[in-house]
Amino acid sequence: MALVTILLAMLLGFLPAPPPxxxxxxxxxxxxxxxxxxxLKTGGQISRLLFSVGSAGTGNEPGAWICQIxxxxxxxFDAAALVRPGLWCRHGEGCTEGDAPEAxxxxxxxxxADGVRGGFVWLYDDLRACPAFTAAxxxxxxxxxxxxxxxx
Numbered sequence: 496m497a498l499v500t501i502l503l504a505m506l507l508g509f510l511p512a513p514p515p516x517x518x519x520x521x522x523x524x525x526x527x528x529x530x531x532x533x534x535l536k537t538g539g540q541i542s543r544l545l546f547s548v549g550s551a552g553t554g555n556e557p558g559a560w561i562c563q564i565x566x567x568x569x570x571x572f573d574a575a576a577l578v579r580p581g582l583w584c585r586h587g588e589g590c591t592e593g594d595a596p597e598a599x600x601x602x603x604x605x606x607x608a609d610g611v612r613g614g615f616v617w618l619y620d621d622l623r624a625c626p627a628f629t630a631a632x633x634x635x636x637x638x639x640x641x642x643x644x645x646x647x
Contacts, residue, residue, distance in 0.1 A: 547583070580606055597636060616630075616637070
């Protein structure tokens, strides 16, 4: 909770942000496009917005953030380069919660149409605890969804 409070304080301008930083947005109320825009317009150091999407980040829609940031900062600013959504890998009792690699590929395929060019898988500890899928499986899924599959 302390980390969230510090990140929110930096985002809202109450604390100085360290040099180029990635801001993790884990839920719909931790930050708003307006707060991010205010930081960017005043010379802030945000280099990436890492979004939790799905159950942990319900309401975070990468395409909506990209559109709002682009509309405010204009076509010269590459808003899509800033936004990186993430999904929670399989986790929980019996590894039944979260997303399997193929579901992640589908989500990233949808977000690619919104301009998303990268993302992440949350949470490595859970990934290791649920051995049905490996880190390589999830990496392939993200690349597949983004249309960046390496040759077989």
